[in-house]
Amino acid sequence: MSALLSIRDLEVTFATEAGPLPAVQGVSLDVAPGETLAIVGESGSGKSVTMLSLLGLLPAGAARARQVVFDGQDITALDEARLRGLRGREIGIVFQDPMTSLNPVLTVGRQLTEMFELHQGLSRGAARAAAVETLSLVGMPSPKERMATYPHQLSGGMRQRAMIAIAVACRPKLLIADEPTTALDVTIQAQILDLIARIQEELGMGVIMISHDLGVVAGVADRIAVMYAGRIVEIGPIDAVFDAPRMPYTSGLLASVPRYDLDADMPRSIPGTPPDPLARPSGCAFRPRCAEARAACAASPPPALRPAGPPPHEAACILVGEERERT
Amino acid sequence: MGRYILGRILQMIPVLLLVSLIVFGIMRVLPGDPALLMLQGAEGGVTTPERLEALRERMGLNDPVVVQYWTFLTGALTGDLGESVRFREPVLDMVLDRLGSTIELALAGLVISVLVGVPLGMIAAMRRGGWIDAFTMTFSYLGASMPVFFLGLILIYVFAFGMGLFPSAGGTGWRSLVLPGVTLGLINAGLIARLMRSSMLEVLGEDYMRTGRAKGVPPGLLLRRHGIKNALIPVVTILGLQFGNMLAGTVVTETVFSRPGIGRMIVTAILAKDYPLIQGAVLFLSIIYVTANLLVDIAYAWLDPRIRYGD
Numbered sequence: 001m002s003a004l005l006s007i008r009d010l011e012v013t014f015a016t017e018a019g020p021l022p023a024v025q026g027v028s029l030d031v032a033p034g035e036t037l038a039i040v041g042e043s044g045s046g047k048s049v050t051m052l053s054l055l056g057l058l059p060a061g062a063a064r065a066r067q068v069v070f071d072g073q074d075i076t077a078l079d080e081a082r083l084r085g086l087r088g089r090e091i092g093i094v095f096q097d098p099m100t101s102l103n104p105v106l107t108v109g110r111q112l113t114e115m116f117e118l119h120q121g122l123s124r125g126a127a128r129a130a131a132v133e134t135l136s137l138v139g140m141p142s143p144k145e146r147m148a149t150y151p152h153q154l155s156g157g158m159r160q161r162a163m164i165a166i167a168v169a170c171r172p173k174l175l176i177a178d179e180p181t182t183a184l185d186v187t188i189q190a191q192i193l194d195l196i197a198r199i200q201e202e203l204g205m206g207v208i209m210i211s212h213d214l215g216v217v218a219g220v221a222d223r224i225a226v227m228y229a230g231r232i233v234e235i236g237p238i239d240a241v242f243d244a245p246r247m248p249y250t251s252g253l254l255a256s257v258p259r260y261d262l263d264a265d266m267p268r269s270i271p272g273t274p275p276d277p278l279a280r281p282s283g284c285a286f287r288p289r290c291a292e293a294r295a296a297c298a299a300s301p302p303p304a305l306r307p308a309g310p311p312p313h314e315a316a317c318i319l320v321g322e323e324r325e326r327t
Numbered sequence: 328m329g330r331y332i333l334g335r336i337l338q339m340i341p342v343l344l345l346v347s348l349i350v351f352g353i354m355r356v357l358p359g360d361p362a363l364l365m366l367q368g369a370e371g372g373v374t375t376p377e378r379l380e381a382l383r384e385r386m387g388l389n390d391p392v393v394v395q396y397w398t399f400l401t402g403a404l405t406g407d408l409g410e411s412v413r414f415r416e417p418v419l420d421m422v423l424d425r426l427g428s429t430i431e432l433a434l435a436g437l438v439i440s441v442l443v444g445v446p447l448g449m450i451a452a453m454r455r456g457g458w459i460d461a462f463t464m465t466f467s468y469l470g471a472s473m474p475v476f477f478l479g480l481i482l483i484y485v486f487a488f489g490m491g492l493f494p495s496a497g498g499t500g501w502r503s504l505v506l507p508g509v510t511l512g513l514i515n516a517g518l519i520a521r522l523m524r525s526s527m528l529e530v531l532g533e534d535y536m537r538t539g540r541a542k543g544v545p546p547g548l549l550l551r552r553h554g555i556k557n558a559l560i561p562v563v564t565i566l567g568l569q570f571g572n573m574l575a576g577t578v579v580t581e582t583v584f585s586r587p588g589i590g591r592m593i594v595t596a597i598l599a600k601d602y603p604l605i606q607g608a609v610l611f612l613s614i615i616y617v618t619a620n621l622l623v624d625i626a627y628a629w630l631d632p633r634i635r636y637g638d
Contacts, residue, residue: 057540081545088543095541100534105556105631114552118543150632166542 002072003030004206005054005174009066009304012046012053012230021277023049024063025230026304031174036200036207038221038238040214040253042274045227047210051176055091056083071173089119092167092205094196096179098159102151108135108162109147115169131169137202138165139195157188164195171203178210193220214257218242223312226250229275229285232305236313246315249286284318292319328628328635335624339617346613351399353609354602355392362388403610409603413596418607422589426611429588432511432580433573433615435504439512440519440569445562447516448523449555452531463520470517475576479510479583496585507584511576515569522565527558560631567623571616 012024024046031037039047053063054070068076075086087093095101103111109131116127128147135143138161151159160180167175177196181189197220200207211217217224218238225235226249234247245251252270272289281287283298290297302316314320362382366374386409387395402408408418451463486506487495493505530536531554539549578590585591589608596604628635 055541057537084543084545086543087541093541095534095538097534101538103535103539103553103557104633105560106553107632114544115542150636152633153636163538166538 003069004033004035004071005029005031005208006067006069007050007054007065008068010050010053010063010068011065012049012058012063014059014062016278018278022280023230023277024053027227027230027232028304028306029225029232029235031206031208033173033206034200034204035223036197036209036221038209038211038217038224039227040211040217040224041227042212044274044277046230047227048178050227051093051178051208051210054176055087055093056080057087085119088115088167088172089170090172091174091176092170092172093176093178094160094163094167094180097183098156098163099151099183101163102159104151107148107150108154112147112162112166112169115166119170131165134165134169135162137168137199138162140165156184157191160184160188160192161195164192164199168199168203168205172205174206174208175200176208176210179212180209181216182211182213189216196220214253226253229280230277231285231301231316233286233317234315235305236315240313244313246313246320247286247317248290248292248319250315252289284316294318331628331635332625335621339621342617343614346617347400347403347610348396350606350610350613351396353606360388362386399606408607408610411596411601411604413599413601413604418603421592421604422607422611425587425589425592428586429574429577429581429590430615431504432507432577432586432588433570435508436511436515436573436576436580437566437570439508440515441566443512443516444519445523445559448520448562449527449550449558451520451524452527453550455528460524463524467517467521470514473514475510475514475579476583478514479507479580482506482510483583503584503586507580507586510583511573511580514576515572518569519562519565522562523558526561527554530554530558533557556630560627563623563626563630566626567620570619570623574612574616 006029008028010024010027011022014021014023027046027050029037039050041047049058052058053065054068054075056063065076067074070086071090075083078086102108109128112131112134113124113127116122116130117124120127120130122130132143132147135146140146140158140161146154146158146162151162154162160183164180175196180196181192184192193216196207196209199205207220209217209221221238223236224238224241225232226241226247227233228249234241234245234250241250242254245254249270252268255268256270258267270289275281275285275288281298283301284290284293285301287293287297297318302318302320305314305316360379360383362379363374366379366382383389387398390398406419408422410416411418411421414421447459447463447466451457451460454460483495483506486492494503495506535557536549536553539553544553574590577588578593580586581588581591582594589612593605593608593612595601596608
């Protein structure tokens with residue numbers, strides 16, 4: 001089956017006063033229709049920027065990719081107007097904080113009907129009916145009444161439901177959820193994740209779930225991509241990556257997750273901090289924090305991961321090569 | 328919304344009481360005998376003890392201060408603001424006679440400052456760093472630093488004497504309103520443009536604007552539907568204060584353009600030490616100012632549902 005989304009060699013560089021800042025370096029990934037891909041990494045690892053570049057929401061000229069094929073169409077070649085037709089209609093996005101991501105002076109209904117008017121040319125009445133239907137799809141109680149409320153009148157969880165309603169209003173083929181539960185109470189988080197999973201099944205969407213929280217993605221993702229310092233350092237089926245991480249950074253991430261269900265050791269943190277993107281170390285960017293680092297790691301960065309074709313579980317690490325030589 | 332407006336109206340009562348107290352105090356805090364000052368001011372120093380005593384009695388100056396204030400307050404509430412010493416006319420009639428002209432001028436100034444300032448600030452924000460932005464910044468500094476009378480004189484020189492497009496003084500109808508209105512408007516437009524610029528810049532960086540783009544909303548619609556209303560909120564708050572500026576500005580503007588308004592009447596009254604007239608005029612200007620701020624609060628609530636629903 002061909003991929004719904006396929007990104008090849010994405011580079012994002014921001015012009016800053018201190019010089020060009022490489023936020024994303026050579027990212028390639030695929031998302032199959034109906035699949036959930038999780039992208040995890042620390043803040044600043046480039047996971048959100050990757051997705052914003054996909055939608056063309058970054059400053060002009062910041063993003064460059066050899067190829068971004070979405071639903072059979074190379075969207076790097078699209079002009080702004082065509083790209084706008086894609087945004088919201090074919091690709092929906094849910095942002096982290098529904099309080100600031102919803103317009104405070106417009107009703108929930110207006111922010112939702114706008115989608116149908118823009119992308120499907122519906123009349124006001126028809127858009128309203130569609131909006132009420134979408135609100136009930138996302139489990140908003142008494143959706144008709146909720147149409148007239150403003151974001152500040154809703155609870156955090158209800159706000160995120162409204163945000164999701166906007167994102168899936170036009171039945172997109174791909175939903176990007178950028179830390180959809182980070183701003184929410186723990187008790188609400190599971191509800192929102194369940195909701196996204198349910199809608200995904202109902203609409204058959206591909207989902208990209210961005211998170212810094214491995215616990216969040218563990219239950220929902222089919223595959224996981226780990227990003228560090230602007231690169232994907234490990235990618236593979238979620239069980240494979242969780243059971244046998246191949247890159248020391250991934251192992252470190254997994255070891256730092258508190259496990260209350262196991263009688264395991266205390267969570268261990270990874271020593272050090274991610275490198276300053278303006279002064280990344282030579283070779284592998286994780287080298288200074290890596291317990292397994294050796295001289296060869298400083299020479300050149302591991303080759304960027306190519307998601308196409310086997311093996312499905314790959315890591316950008318010198319250890320992987322050594323392991324292969326041994327077997 | 329109705330409850331909110333009612334609350335705002337009730338809040339006006341203590342403000343207006345305080346205003347009446349201050350206005351009443353004007354005459355009491357001046358050094359010397361107001362009746363004497365008034366006689367000297369009005370009749371060129373011809374004062375006899377009998378006339379003075381008669382005036383003191385007529386003004387109620389022999390009563391205790393509390394009684395005087397009560398008399399003033401109940402008088403003001405029933406529309407009796409006393410009589411102008413100089414013109415021997417009821418103050419209320421004189422004020423009402425000129426009120427229309429002043430409100431007309433202040434409104435014209437406000438409308439012009441909004442019509443110029445809001446779009447200018449918006450474009451400056453969208454084209455940040457461009458020539459319109461630079462022009463807006465210069466314009467706002469000029470507006471803030473140029474005295475009203477000076478701009479008025481320049482406009483008179485160019486458009487009245489030079490081109491003969493508009494009358495330089497007095498007159499009625501819209502033509503006579505253009506130059507004074509533009510004078511007041513331009514002086515205040517700078518501040519509004521600056522405010523609008525910074526407010527718009529802030530809004531452009533907000534998450535919900537990014538959401539709008541992610542929804543596929545075209546830039547023009549994004550600005551109109553999602554941007555402007557949010558950006559106007561801080562600007563509207565300032566408009567009420569600006570209106571006070573406008574009223575103060577009318578004093579000078581009406582003098583420069585010889586318009587028969589309250590502003591010019593106050594100047595004349597001050598020169599003539601006509602205290603009842605000053606009191607009446609200041610009281611009315613205060614009422615207008617407080618009412619303007621009430622309207623601003625209502626506009627504010629209309630723009631921002633978080634205010635409307637008391638959150």
